[in-house]
Amino acid sequence: MVLDDLGSSLRDSLGQLSGQTRVTEEDVEDIVKEIQRSLLQADVEVSLVMDLSDSIKERALEEEPPGGTSARDHVLSIVYEEMVDLVGDSTDIPLEEQTILLAGLQGSGKTTTTAKMAWWFSKKGLRPAIVQTDTFRPGAYDQAKEMAGRAEVDFYGDPDEEDPVKIARDGLEATSDADVHIVDTAGRHALEDDLIDEIEEIERAVNPDRNLLVLDAAIGQGAKEQARQFDDSIGIEGVVVTKLDGTAKGGGALTAVNETGSSIAFLGSGEEVRDIERFEPSGFISRLLGMGDLKQLTERVERAMEETQEDEEDWDPEDMLKGEFTLKDMRHQMQAMNNMGPLDQVMDMIPGMGGGLMDELPDDAMDVTQDRMRSFEVIMDSMTEMELENPRAIGASQVERIARGSGKDEERVRELLEQHKMMSQTLKQFQGMGQGNMERMMKKMQGGGGGGGGGGMGGMGPFGD
DSSP, X not given: XXXXXXXXXXXXXXXXXXXXXXXXXXXXXXXXXXHHHHHHHTTOOHHHHHHHHHHHHHHHHHSOOOTTOOHHHHHHHHHHHHHHHHHOOBXXXXXXXXXXXXXOOTTSSHHHHHHHHHHHHHHTTOOEEEEEOOOSSTTHHHHHHHHHHHHTOEEEOOTTOOOHHHHHHHHHXXXXXXXXXXXXXXXXXXXXXXXXXXXHHHHHHHOOSEEEEEEETTOGGGHHHHHHHHHHHHOOOEEEEEOTTSSOOOHHHHHHHHHHXXXXXXXXXXXXXXXXEEOOHHHHHHHHTTOOOHHHHHHHHHHHHHXXXXXXXXXXXXXXXXXXXXXXHHHHHHHHHHHTOOHHHHHHHSTTTSHHHHHTSOTTHHHHHHHHHHHHHHHHHTSOHHHHHOGGGOOHHHHHHHHHHHTOOHHHHHHHHHHHHHHHHHHHTTTTOOHHHHHHHHHHHHHTTHHHHHHHHHHHSTTOO
């Protein structure tokens, strides 16, 4: 995650306050130094860093903690509020008819972002269309068309036309039935006069409702000048930060937001069209500090379940609460987990499961978990319909046959059966539970922070040992 080093170092510093009822000036100095070090390393502009650290220091020393609040929680609350204020509000993206123009340098991820945003709008019930105007980069048309196909949205481009302004006009006309038009523009390796002239002409032709600047999370201090020039040229209403799945520092995006007086609209990670989320300041900072993000988690769960049901129309997740929990049900749940995105991102959203707990895991822990899920699917592919419907009847000879057929060892087959047994026992606790009791239990899990949320997901998911 962007600025993840900041979250890790802050958790270490705040951990030293555990058990204290008050903070000393020395405590605050140590925390502020960690914040300054991490933000500067993440390429956040010095003036922003100093303003933030001064505010935290002043509040931590002068404000009285509410009754019963520990020193750690009081300082954590201040850091959280000031960090939310630093990143600003989320860019207003109404769910209505509109035209959005994307700008940015070559390699920033505009074309991929165009498809991701189109997919996001389609999941909100709107009909989006992509208009590809990049005639500068070889392969831009083919990439955009392929990505639009993966997003299952309307697309317009013309590989034989050299005038990007004409493509933009023709594209809007050809896709006039769409609710949302997302216009992808050309980039260059650097800001050049012809790039600025071109994007200004396209902007006049399409008259967009908002212009978004797409920035690679690794851009660093170069974001300031880039943001200023694009803002002077066409006006920037929001920033999209891309490639957050790598080791990018991400602080340049905050500098760009400050330079343009705008805000962050979307966060992008990964190569799949679904690897995008609306930027929500409170949830973003909450995850950064290891406090989870139940709103984003809920959205991902709902989306994953919808996608899983679309793939398997005859499967209803509520059936699991009514009768026997089969291996088929388990496979569907695993597919839903996969649809939620990378497990490390999901874990960050669960209160108590991200943050420091994640820091203690080996770097490949999530990869191992995903490999385990994939191996379970391979094993189930080697089972008969009867075995999938009635896994309790699988005996030693069947385990041996399934292991041979799947290319997995017998221990892994038994591991799958044991995992199914645990999940089945957990589900039995839900069966027969009234709606009121179910709602109270869910509220208790959410309100209980790390213990409740972590326990619930750990017991229900096919990745616990």
